[in-house]
């Protein structure tokens with residue numbers, strides 16, 4: 001994340017502090033100093049800031065260490081005024097795992113609040129919420145309320161809060177993942193409207209939260225749109241319909257001419273209109289070295305190949321393309337070759353699609369990066 005300072009490495013995870021977190025800390029420090037201009041107030045204030053800092057960090061480690069149990073590593077943790085962000089390498093695909101990873105953060109705060117409550121019970125130092133104030137007040141009591149606040153705030157069932165992911169995971173146990181995300185994002189946006197409305201009358205800070213929640217839900221929903229766009233497109237929309245093919249009796253020389261002319265790297269091989277093989281660039285180069293340019297395509301082509309149907313969903317053929325390591329799928333409509341599908345042209349197709357929707361940076365590049373993995 002930009003504008004962040006590295007604080008150190010704990011449990012193998014780099015921890016960063018975002019500049020806005022520092023602004024919050026300065027604001028708290030100044031609030032402690034101003035009322036009485038006392039250095040003692042500032043010292044107790046700084047101690048409280050450090051405790052707050054540790055609480056937010058423990059919350060994030062709750063996510064990171066739970067994810068690690070499922071074999072997911074965490075790139076880094078960044079502290080922001082609204083809490084921390086643990087950048088997991090990926091989200092767990094199993095909804096039960098996502099549920100546990102999302103819940104682990106707020107669970108840390110609940111446990112901390114419980115421990116603080118147990119510590120304070122015998123001393124009767126516990127203050128009620130209305131007595132909570134930033135300056136003065138009982139240290140442990142304030143820390144306990146901070147933990148309660150963090151748990152409640154993060155469990156709001158809206159993206160980007162943990163509660164949004166908890167809700168999505170719960171829904172995904174009963175419905176398809178993309179649909180679950182859409183429902184969870186809608187719930188989040190509905191909540192944002194309610195917060196914004198209440199905030200207008202009672203507390204301007206709620207309007208700020210509403211804006212934040214609305215944007216989080218919108219970005220999650222647009223990710224879903226990209227995913228469902230991928231799912232809803234038939235092969236015929238993305239395949240290359242204008243392609244070159246070879247005959248088994250052609251020489252490798254002719255294949256070289258096609259490659260050098262820049263048409264394709266892999267070629268379907270047709271015998272009397274029937275697909276009999278695929279000549280890949282790798283096979284072409286290997287056979288050129290061994291047999292020379294006069295060898296026939298029939299000697300070099302691969303007779304075992306996977307195909308796609310033009311009405312098949314792109315998502316399925318893309319998965320086949322990735323698993324077969326074949327780079328090119330000939331597309332057959334009732335036995336006739338009507339196109340070829342390659343990883344490159346699917347990537348380009350999706351990039352153009354998302355550029356048309358105006359989210360080339362967020363969508364297209366992301367898809368291209370994922371396809372390349």
Ligand SMILES: [Zn+2]
Pocket residue numbers: 059060063105106154162
């Ligand atoms: Zn969290």
